Amino acid sequence: MIRIGIVGSDNSHAMAFSEITNLPEGINGLKVEDASVVAIWGFERKRTEEVASAGKIPEIVSYPEDMIGKVDAVMVVLRDGAFHYKFSKPFIEAGIPTFIDKPIETSIDNAKRIIELANEKKTPITSFSTLRYDEPIVKFKEDLSSKGxxxxxxxxxxADATSEYQGIFFYGVHIVELCQEIFGSGIERVMAV
Structure with missing residues (x-):
């Protein structure tokens, strides 16, 4: 059984990920076997308790680092990407595989720090938007392949430039990843309006 810790209860992803792993029926027919969210931390105690209760998470920790030694992997799912470096760092340093919700960070320097630290510590990390896996996107890409x-x-x-979660970084990553998935890595020019 893979023991997962969640850092951040303010995001709906904390609820979804814990329900997919911890509830016997999962959600919407999706169930991850052989994994369980065993601990959670969040800024607001009340919200953290709600997520823990709904997702059957057995432990609420006082500090994110309290999960070290109790988890095999961690998911940093704070809504505000500006916190991602700070809260992923202890787990990466400890060699714990880390999923960092989108965006990986809102600071390019901190994003580079995350990657450099992961390389230095040989800790697997990942961060991405799941939209590239949505059925309509997969089908659209398949249809395009026959067009040349x-x-x-x-x-x-x-992508709301005025979002309290660091503006365009919050949802803009979805658009960027769709471009990469559909057009590939050879994009020469991008214009945002």
Whole structure:
């Protein structure tokens, strides 16, 4: 059984990830076997208790680092990406595989620090938007493959420059990842309007 810790209860992802692993029926037919969320930490105690109760998480820790030694992997799912370096760092240093919810960070310097630390400590990390795996996107990409190479395209999605969660970083990553998935890594120019 893989023991997972969750850092951040303010995001709906904390609830979803714990329900997918901990509830016998999962959610919407999706169930992850052989894994269980065993501990959670969040800024607000009341919200953390709600998530722990709904997701059947047995332990609420006082500090994120209290999970070290109790978990095999950690998910840093704080809504505000500006906290991701600070709260992923102890786990990466401890060699605990770490999923960092989108965006990996809102500071390029801190994003680089995360990657450098993970390389130094040889700790697996990942951070991504799941939209590239949505059925309509997968089908769209398959349909495009029969049309020949793309030379231009338009992608739109939510990205609020005034979001309290560091503006465009909060949802903008979804759009960026869709572009990468559909157009590949050879994009030469991007324009945001």
């Amino acid at each position: 190479p793309l030379t231009t395209g338009f992608v739109c999605g939510p």
